[in-house]
C-alpha cells in the first residue's frame with residue numbers, strides 16, 4: 457500500500473504487538489455477536505499467513521449479562537485490558553430491552569474514557585465505485601479519514617435533570633472541552649497527515665454558535681496549524697462540512713472534529729463509501745491498549761438473522777494489525793475485502809446473497825490462499 461491510498465492506520469509507531477498478540481474480544485450485543493467471530497476467523501488466517509501467534513480471550517460483557525447479573529463493565533476491567541492485552545476487538549453495544557443505554561455507556565464510553573482512547577480514527581474509503589450513492593463518483597473521489605475526539609465533549613455525562621417529570625423540568629448536558637484534549641486530537645490529525653504526505657487537514661466545529669467551547673477549538677487550531685506549514689489546513693463549520701462531504705468529497709484527506717460531530721459525520725462518511733456494514737474504526741491511545749470496532753451498532757432490526765455484513769469488523773481488525781505494525785497481515789485482510797467486493801461475495805446490504813458466516817468464510821479462505829500462493833513463490 458502506498459501512503460496515499462492507505463488511510464486506515466494510526467500512522468504513528470505501534471506500541472503493542474510483537475510476534476504474538478493477546479486480544480480481548482467483546483462481541484457485545486445484537487449483530488456484534490455475529491460479526492465478531494468472522495473478524496476473529498479472518499484474524500487467525502492473517503496471523504497464520506504471517507507466522508504470527510494470536511490469542512483471543514472472550515468477555516461476555518453486554519445486555520444479557522447486565523440483565524442477569526446487573527454487571528455492565530466489571531470492576532477492574534480497564535486495568536486488566538490495559539495490562540494484559542495488546543488490543544481489544546469489540547462488536548457493538550445496545551439492546552432494545554435496555555432503552556436507557558446504561559450498560560452500553562458503561563462499557564463502550566467507559567472504556568474510551570478510562571483507557572484514554574482519545575483518538576477515534578474512522579477511515580472512509582470507497583473500495584468499489586458501485587457502492588457509493590453519489591452519482592459519477594469513483595474510488596479516487598472518496599478517500600479520507602475522520603479523527604473524532606473521543607474522551608470529551610457532550611459525551612462525558614456531566615449534567616442532570618431538575619424537577620423531573622414536571623412541567624418545569626430542566627435537563628442540562630455539559631459540553632466539556634479542555635485545552636489538552638482539543639490540542640492532542642488536532643495535533644494527532646496533523647501528525648497523521650505529515651507522516652502520510654497528505655495535503656489537506658480540515659478542522660470542523662460550530663464556533664459561530666458555541667462561542668465558548670468552540671472558541672477554544674478555534675484558538676488551539678490556529679496555534680497548532682502554524683507548526684505544519686506544508687499542510688493546507690482550513691476550517692469549515694460542521695453544517696457546511698456535511699454539505700461539502702456530499703457535494704465534493706474529493707477535497708478531503710483528513711478531518712478533525714469534536715466527539716458528537718465526529719459521530720454524526722462518520723455515519724455520513726460510511727454511507728458515501730457503501731454503508732455502515734463496511735465501516736471500521738479504531739479507538740486509539742498511542743501509548744497503550746487500543747480498541748477496534750465497526751462503526752455500526754447492534755442493529756436490532758436484523759440481529760439473529762445471520763445476514764449482517766462482517767466487513768466493517770474485518771476491516772477494524774485489519775486496522776488493529778496495522779496498529780501493531782503487522783503491515784503485511786493487515787494488507788492481506790484488506791485485499792480479501794477488496795476481492796470480495798469485486799467478485800460480489802457479499803451480504804444483502806451490498807446486493808449479494810451471502811450470509812454473515814459464508815461471507816466471513818469467503819474472506820478467511822481468500823486470506824489462507826494468499827499464504828499458499830506466497831509459500832509457492
Ligand code: NAD
Pocket residue numbers: 487491547548549550551552557560564732733734749750751752753754755756757758763764765766768805
Ligand atoms: P445501527 O448501526 O445498529 O443500525 C443502523 C442501520 O444500519 C440498521 O438498518 C441496520 O440494520 C444497518 N446495519 C448496521 N450494521 C450493519 C451490518 N453490519 N450489516 C448490515 N446492515 C447493518 O444503528 P441504530 O439502529 O441506530 O442503533 C442500534 C443500537 O446500537 C442502539 O442501541 C445504539 O445505541 C447502538 N449503537 C452502538 C454502537 C457501538 O457499540 N459502537 C454504534 C452505533 C449504535
Ligand code: IPM
Pocket residue numbers: 549550560564719751753
Ligand atoms: C458510535 C456509537 C456510540 C457513539 C454510541 C453507541 C454511544 O454511535 O460508536 O459511533 O455515539 O459514540
Ligand code: MN
Pocket residue numbers: 719720723751
Ligand atoms: Mn455512531
